[in-house]
Amino acid sequence: MRGLIRAALASAGLGMVAIAVIARWPIAESRDLPAPDGDAYRGAYLARSAGCVACHTNTAAGGAALAGGKALTTPFGSFVPPNITADPVHGIGDMTFAEFAAALRQGVRPDGKAYYPAFPYEFYADFSDQDIADLWAAIRTVPSIAEPAPAHDVRFPFNMRWGLKLWRAAYMKPADISPVLGKSDAWIRGQELVRGAAHCAACHTGRNIFGGLKDSEALAGSDSLPEGETAPSIRPEALKTNGWTVANLTYALKTSVMPNGDVFGGSMAEVVQTGTAFLDEGDREAIATYLLDPPEATRTASGAGASKNSAAVELAGDPVAETNEN
Numbered sequence: 001m002r003g004l005i006r007a008a009l010a011s012a013g014l015g016m017v018a019i020a021v022i023a024r025w026p027i028a029e030s031r032d033l034p035a036p037d038g039d040a041y042r043g044a045y046l047a048r049s050a051g052c053v054a055c056h057t058n059t060a061a062g063g064a065a066l067a068g069g070k071a072l073t074t075p076f077g078s079f080v081p082p083n084i085t086a087d088p089v090h091g092i093g094d095m096t097f098a099e100f101a102a103a104l105r106q107g108v109r110p111d112g113k114a115y116y117p118a119f120p121y122e123f124y125a126d127f128s129d130q131d132i133a134d135l136w137a138a139i140r141t142v143p144s145i146a147e148p149a150p151a152h153d154v155r156f157p158f159n160m161r162w163g164l165k166l167w168r169a170a171y172m173k174p175a176d177i178s179p180v181l182g183k184s185d186a187w188i189r190g191q192e193l194v195r196g197a198a199h200c201a202a203c204h205t206g207r208n209i210f211g212g213l214k215d216s217e218a219l220a221g222s223d224s225l226p227e228g229e230t231a232p233s234i235r236p237e238a239l240k241t242n243g244w245t246v247a248n249l250t251y252a253l254k255t256s257v258m259p260n261g262d263v264f265g266g267s268m269a270e271v272v273q274t275g276t277a278f279l280d281e282g283d284r285e286a287i288a289t290y291l292l293d294p295p296e297a298t299r300t301a302s303g304a305g306a307s308k309n310s311a312a313v314e315l316a317g318d319p320v321a322e323t324n325e326n
């Protein structure tokens with residue numbers, strides 16, 4: 001099926017009838033989903049580890065938390081992470097909990113159309129109902145901002161959202177976090193973060209011309225990041241060659257300081273400043289432990305919950321300074 005859809009995507013021969021059928025093809029699993037009680041602290045932690053804050057806040061321009069992010073410029077056009085504060089008009093205040101869950105786990109909009117994969121919902125597919133409820137609660141602690149984020153500026157034919165249904169069918173992968181015997185708790189937690197919430201593969205795995213992640217090149221680096229940026233390989237061999245150890249990678253995920261004394265630049269600096277610097281030391285170490293010792297070629301999507309016993313993490317503000325370095 002995937003092969004067929006990919007072939008269809010690759011050929012330009014879709015007739016109008018096929019287009020009409022695809023445009024009406026329902027993709028959301030309809031599911032009655034009452035909102036469970038959310039824990040805003042746990043949700044804020046997850047919003048940090050999953051990059052929601054990083055993308056949906058225009059930190060560089062001094063924008064308010066979650067009120068809309070910096071445009072992501074790609075070969076398909078430029079995508080602006082929208083305002084996801086609880087404002088009912090310009091934010092997501094009028095979404096139901098079930099619609100919010102469908103957005104995050106399935107990439108489906110309230111009107112049944114698909115979201116662009118610039119919103120990395122592939123990696124959130126395995127979030128539990130509780131994870132979603134916690135995020136929902138956390139978002140409601142942030143001041144509502146009654147201003148829209150700028151619209152996307154996407155080129156034809158990518159501006160036609162029906163095509164995204166094909167994209168989802170061809171490239172969106174179900175969760176892939178398998179228990180591995182003989183691995184430590186840290187390793188298992190690291191797998192959950194790297195493959196799921198923290199979506200390291202979104203930037204470190206190459207993409208094909210349709211923006212689908214290349215399975216065979218998992219974490220081997222990518223030259224198709226927004227703004228023409230490139231991300232190096234973070235496979236274990238490459239990391240070891242560049243002098244990375246569990247200790248110095250754990251440290252870099254807090255400080256951006258690399259083993260050669262240089263600091264991360266570009267979007268990796270933002271990943272640290274707006275995301276991993278806020279995590280528990282244990283979670284940073286888990287990411288490093290997993291990356292330096294994965295089971296085999298690492299693919300991507302799956303769910304990861306927030307740390308169960310983490311301290312509260314603010315959605316806005318600077319990372320909490322810690323005193324004991326390693």
Ligand code: HEC
Pocket residue numbers: 046047050051052053054055056079080081082083084091092100103104109114115116117118119120124135
């Ligand atoms: C890499 C950047 C990025 C990250 C990380 C990200 N988003 Fe988004 N998000 C986007 C973009 C871009 C869109 C718009 C997609 C579209 O219009 O098709 C979006 C759309 C959304 C929407 C739909 C809003 C609407 O008005 O329909 C919600 C809800 C959302 N994101 C929540 C989240 C949450 C919660 C997280 C963290 C778990 C998150 N996002 C992480 C970029 C991101």
Ligand code: HEC
Pocket residue numbers: 194198199200201202203204225229230231232233234238239242249263264265266267268269271276287291
């Ligand atoms: C938004 C895109 C993006 C995401 C998400 C991302 N990275 Fe990066 N990463 C980059 C870029 C770009 C660089 C190159 C930075 C530079 O040139 O200074 C980089 C560099 C690195 C390096 C340095 C490798 C070397 O040897 O030079 C490591 C390690 C790293 N990233 C780990 C991670 C981990 C772990 C995650 C997930 C928690 C992650 N990255 C998520 C974009 C990203």
